[in-house]
Amino acid sequence: MVIHILNYLHRNGFRRILPLLSTIVYFLKGFGYVSSEYLPAFRAYAYRVMGVTYMSLGPGWAYSYDYLKQALVATYNHFYLPQPGDCVVDIGAGLGEETVIYSMLVGSTGKVHALEANPVTHGGLQYMCRKNNFTQTTPHHVAIYHSDGEVMIEDDEENYLTNTIQSATSTNAKTNVRAVTLDTFVTENNIAQIDFLKSNIEGAEQFLIQGMQKSVRIIRHVCISCHDFRHVYHNHGEFYMTKQKVKTFLEDQGFEILARTTGNRVVDDFMYARNKRFA
Numbered sequence: 001m002v003i004h005i006l007n008y009l010h011r012n013g014f015r016r017i018l019p020l021l022s023t024i025v026y027f028l029k030g031f032g033y034v035s036s037e038y039l040p041a042f043r044a045y046a047y048r049v050m051g052v053t054y055m056s057l058g059p060g061w062a063y064s065y066d067y068l069k070q071a072l073v074a075t076y077n078h079f080y081l082p083q084p085g086d087c088v089v090d091i092g093a094g095l096g097e098e099t100v101i102y103s104m105l106v107g108s109t110g111k112v113h114a115l116e117a118n119p120v121t122h123g124g125l126q127y128m129c130r131k132n133n134f135t136q137t138t139p140h141h142v143a144i145y146h147s148d149g150e151v152m153i154e155d156d157e158e159n160y161l162t163n164t165i166q167s168a169t170s171t172n173a174k175t176n177v178r179a180v181t182l183d184t185f186v187t188e189n190n191i192a193q194i195d196f197l198k199s200n201i202e203g204a205e206q207f208l209i210q211g212m213q214k215s216v217r218i219i220r221h222v223c224i225s226c227h228d229f230r231h232v233y234h235n236h237g238e239f240y241m242t243k244q245k246v247k248t249f250l251e252d253q254g255f256e257i258l259a260r261t262t263g264n265r266v267v268d269d270f271m272y273a274r275n276k277r278f279a
Contacts, residue, residue: 006059018059019045025061034061042124044095046131052104053131055095055124068101076198079258079272080221085109086195091144091182091208092225094121096128098198103134110136113189117143117153117177117201138189144201145179146210153177181211186218193218200225203240209249216253220278222271229265246271 006025009018019036026034026049035048045056047063054063073081076098082088084107093099093114102112114129114137116122122141129137143151153175180188197219199205205224209216226243230236247257255273262268 003060003062006061010059015059022047022059022061029061031061031064039124039127041120042095042127043120044124046127048131052100053128054100055097055128057095065101065104068097069105072098072101075267075270076200076223076225077196078260079223080196080274082106082110082196087111087191087193088113089191089194089197090114091198092116092200092202093125093139094200095124096139099125099137099139100128100132100134102196103129103132103137106136108136112137113140113185113191114138115140115142115144115185117141117151119175119177140185141177142185143177143179144182144185144199144204144208144211146181146207148180148184150176151179182208183211183214186215191215191218193220195220197222197224199223203227203230203242206242206245209246216250217275217277220275222250222255222273222275224271224273225266226269226271228269233265243269243271 006018006021015038019038022036023034031049036045038045042055045059047054047056049064052065056063082102082105086106087110088102088106090099090102090112093116096114099112099114106112114125116125116139119141122139125139129139143153145151199208201208205226208224224246226246227240228243230240231238250271250273251257254276256276258272258274260268260270260272
């Protein structure tokens with residue numbers, strides 16, 4: 001009920017007073033004093049909870065280490081949770097909702113590469129990393145594509161989660177972004193091994209697999225969020241029908257596919273796999 005009320009106020013423009021309400025709710029829930037503010041530059045809320053800054057698209061009180069870690073285990077990291085010293089590549093990192101937990105899991109001996117194409121959202125990601133002094137984490141303003149060059153990305157001011165990377169000829173796109181293949185990204189950043197790769201890039205996962213012909217060999221565990229549900233349930237177009245393409249590619253590259261049937265149409269489109277070369 002509390003979240004519904006906060007979201008209602010958010011949708012109706014009460015974004016300046018919502019941080020105060022969220023702070024009160026955090027306190028009542030036993031988190032002590034939590035600083036909270038709305039940051040228009042990133043179209044997001046920032047919460048400082050028990051010494052850690054979290055970014056959120058909407059208002060609320062649930063953002064904390066335990067909450068977000070449990071969300072990872074229930075979704076992207078159901079089969080593998082990063083360990084201290086791991087290298088994680090987070091493609092489509094958004095505001096860092098997963099990046100913040102990956103950064104704490106891998107610790108100072110690990111490395112997190114957080115990639116976000118939307119410039120406004122990337123700004124929020126950078127802000128989160130800077131406020132937390134995550135020296136092990138590097139935010140990258142780049143799009144992963146099937147070739148090196150430039151793409152355009154939609155910019156939905158209300159929900160960056162729906163933004164789609166498109167070709168430069170798209171009439172709906174808003175912003176030009178540098179694009180590279182995963183192979184190029186790995187070479188540029190001197191990455192020798194990826195212990196966990198997470199991808200959530202709204203249909204562009206089909207471009208991801210086209211540009212990872214070499215780098216796929218150094219990946220141990222992967223979770224790629226496919227988006228068939230956007231066409232099947234929302235009629236957004238066959239562009240989003242990617243699950244079979246991703247599955248076939250990973251199987252051909254020697255990965256073991258790990259399937260789930262949860263009843264959640266979003267999670268059930270996730271493609272989990274582990275590289276049998278590392279068994």
